[in-house]
Amino acid sequence: MTVRVGILGATGAVGQRLIQLLDPHPDFEIAALTASEASAGSSYREAAKWRIDAPIPEDVADITVGATEPDAVPDDVSLIFSSLPSGVGAEVEPDFCEAGYVVSSNSSNGRMDEDVPLIIPEVNADHVGLLEVQRDERGWDGALLKNPNCSTITMVPPLAALDRAFDLTDVRVSTLQAVSGAGYSGVTSMEIIDNAIPHIGGEEQKMETESRKLLGDFDGAEVRLNDADVAASCNRIPTLDGHLENVWADTAEDVTAAEAADAMADVSGVDLPSSPERLIRVFEEPDRPQPRLDRNVDGGMGVAVGGFRETTDGVQFNCLAHNTMRGAAGASVLNGELLAQRGYL
Numbered sequence: 001m002t003v004r005v006g007i008l009g010a011t012g013a014v015g016q017r018l019i020q021l022l023d024p025h026p027d028f029e030i031a032a033l034t035a036s037e038a039s040a041g042s043s044y045r046e047a048a049k050w051r052i053d054a055p056i057p058e059d060v061a062d063i064t065v066g067a068t069e070p071d072a073v074p075d076d077v078s079l080i081f082s083s084l085p086s087g088v089g090a091e092v093e094p095d096f097c098e099a100g101y102v103v104s105s106n107s108s109n110g111r112m113d114e115d116v117p118l119i120i121p122e123v124n125a126d127h128v129g130l131l132e133v134q135r136d137e138r139g140w141d142g143a144l145l146k147n148p149n150c151s152t153i154t155m156v157p158p159l160a161a162l163d164r165a166f167d168l169t170d171v172r173v174s175t176l177q178a179v180s181g182a183g184y185s186g187v188t189s190m191e192i193i194d195n196a197i198p199h200i201g202g203e204e205q206k207m208e209t210e211s212r213k214l215l216g217d218f219d220g221a222e223v224r225l226n227d228a229d230v231a232a233s234c235n236r237i238p239t240l241d242g243h244l245e246n247v248w249a250d251t252a253e254d255v256t257a258a259e260a261a262d263a264m265a266d267v268s269g270v271d272l273p274s275s276p277e278r279l280i281r282v283f284e285e286p287d288r289p290q291p292r293l294d295r296n297v298d299g300g301m302g303v304a305v306g307g308f309r310e311t312t313d314g315v316q317f318n319c320l321a322h323n324t325m326r327g328a329a330g331a332s333v334l335n336g337e338l339l340a341q342r343g344y345l
Helices: 013-022 087-097 123-138 150-166 203-214 257-265 325-341
Strands: 003-008 030-036 079-082 101-103 144-148 168-177 229-236 243-251 280-282 303-310 314-321
Touching: 003 013, 003 087, 003 325, 013 030, 013 325, 030 325, 079 087, 079 325, 087 101, 087 144, 101 325, 123 144, 123 150, 123 325, 144 325, 150 168, 150 203, 150 243, 150 257, 150 280, 150 303, 150 314, 150 325, 168 203, 203 229, 257 303, 257 314
Parallel strands: 003 030, 003 079, 079 101, 101 144, 168 229, 280 303
Antiparallel strands: 168 243, 243 314, 303 314
C-alpha cells in the first residue's frame, strides 16, 4: 500500500534531498509540499532554487506549494517529513501532531524531550515505543519522532557497536564538518575558503546530549541516558558534503584496534528500504575515510570508519557520513519507514 506523504520546508537544502529520496521511493508518494508564506501558492518549480545535481522530478515540479499549516495538507496524507528551521518547527510541528499527522522530523527542536523518540533504526529502533507514552501524555492522535543531528548520527553507530561489545565509558570527538551542514546561506565563501572555523553554535551540546539518548535504554516508560561521558569540539572546513570525525572512545573492557574494527563491521542494516545491508564500512587504509572519496558509501546511507589505533583506555578511530543524506534527509526517510513498518501511520 502506497503511503501519501508531505514535506514541510520543501524548498530548503534538506527538503530538496527529501524530494530526491522520496520521489522514487517504493512505498511513499509525495502529495503535499509546504514552505514559507513567500513561496505559498507558487509551483514547486517556481518556488525552489533547485540545487541537487539531478533534475527536479517532473511529477513534483508542478505541485503547488502550500503554507506550513495543517489546513494546507490533505487529510489523506499519512506521514509528514519536516525539515523546518528549529524555531519554526517548535511552533508548527505540535500543530500537525494535534491535527492527527505523524511527523518524522529532522529539525533540532524537541530532540531531548523525554517523550520524543530520537531514533537511528539500526541502533535503537525499540525507542519508537516511546510514542505510546507521548500520545498518552499529550493527547495527540498524531505523533512526533526525531532523527539526530548530522554530526551525532555519524559517530553513534560505531560507538553503539563498541558499547555493546566493550562498554563505553568516555568519548572525545573532534569534527571536520562540511559547509552544507549550515545550509546554502549558512557560511559565506569569504568565511570558509582557505580557512577552518573552530566553532559551530550549539553543535557540541547536541553531540554530547543526543548521543547519550540514542545509546540509552528504553524500559517501556522512559529512556535512561547512557552513562558514558561525551565531549565534543566541532569545526567547519571547506568541503561540500560529508562530516569527518576523529573519535577517542574509552571502554570498561579491554579492546584492540582489530577487535573494535570487527565489532563495527558486524553491524548490519535493518529490514527497511533505505537501510544498507551493512551499516558500517570499515577501511583498512590509514588515510581513509575521506569526504570526497567516501561520503557516498552505500548511496550516502552508510557510515565509513578507519584509522584505528589503540589508546591507553580504548581506541581511536575516524568516521564519516554524508551529512545531508544519512545525516538529515535519509535519516528522516528511514524513520518514516520504521513508523510505517511498526503500524504508527
